[in-house]
Structure formats: C-alpha cells, structure tokens
Amino acid sequence: MATPDTPEDAIGQMADLFHLLGDPTRLRIVLACLAQPTAVGEIAATLTLSSSLVSHHLRLLRAARIVKAERQGKQVFYAAADAHIGTLLATMVEHIAEPTTGMDA
Numbered sequence: 001m002a003t004p005d006t007p008e009d010a011i012g013q014m015a016d017l018f019h020l021l022g023d024p025t026r027l028r029i030v031l032a033c034l035a036q037p038t039a040v041g042e043i044a045a046t047l048t049l050s051s052s053l054v055s056h057h058l059r060l061l062r063a064a065r066i067v068k069a070e071r072q073g074k075q076v077f078y079a080a081a082d083a084h085i086g087t088l089l090a091t092m093v094e095h096i097a098e099p100t101t102g103m104d105a
Contacts, residue, residue, distance in 0.1 A: 020064050025049065026057045033067055034086050037077035 021027050025047075032043045040058065044051040058078055061067045068081045080086050 017064060017066065020060060020066065023057075025053070026061060029054060029057050030061060030066060030080065030085065031089065033078045034080050034089070037070060037079040039075045039077050041075075043078070 021030065028047050029043055032038055032046055040051050040054050043049075043058075044054045047054070058067060058069075062069055062078075065081045066085055067078045069076050069078055071077075
C-alpha cells in the first residue's frame with residue numbers, strides 16, 4: 001500500500017500508470033483485454049477503432065507493463081499483464097458506483 005513514505009520513483013511510476021489509464025481509448029483497450037487474451041483486430045472491431053491506432057496504444061500499455069503480448073501463430077494476443085491490473089480497475093469501478101455521502105459538500 002502506498003503511504004506518505006512511498007519512494008519518489010514509485011510515486012512517479014504510479015503517476016505514469018494513471019496518466020496512461022487516464023486516456024479513455026487506452027482504458028477501453030485495457031478493459032477489452034481483461035476477460036481473455038484478445039487480438040488487435042478483435043479489439044479494433046469491438047471498439048470501432050483502426051488496428052493501427054489500437055496497436056499504437058498497445059505499445060504504450062505494454063511498455064508500462066499494463067498489458068502483455070503473446071504470439072500465437074501469426075497473431076498477437078493481448079491480456080492484462082497480471083491480476084493487479086484487473087483488481088485496480090475493478091476497485092475503481094466499485095468506487096465510482098458507490099453512492100456519494102454528505103462529505104463532499
């Protein structure tokens with residue numbers, strides 16, 4: 001768990017991850033890869049994006065270790081890099097779904 005004593009390099013890495021996931025297109029791409037490894041063409045078709053745009057975003061996500069790639073024949077399939085990514089996103093969805101309390105007034 002991050003605390004006020006978290007090293008600066010870790011803070012920078014977390015900020016970079018949130019920055020990458022802050023882009024709606026990249027976030028949609030990661031969400032499309034959570035359930036099972038998915039090919040670029042399938043992600044592009046599902047999200048109605050070009051394959052080249054999806055590939056560009058996947059390169060960034062892969063460099064940040066948010067997704068991983070696995071080649072199967074001529075196709076490359078992408079999936080969440082590990083369970084932490086799915087947990088992080090599921091936790092954020094739960095947070096957004098929570099009813100607001102009187103504390104934000």
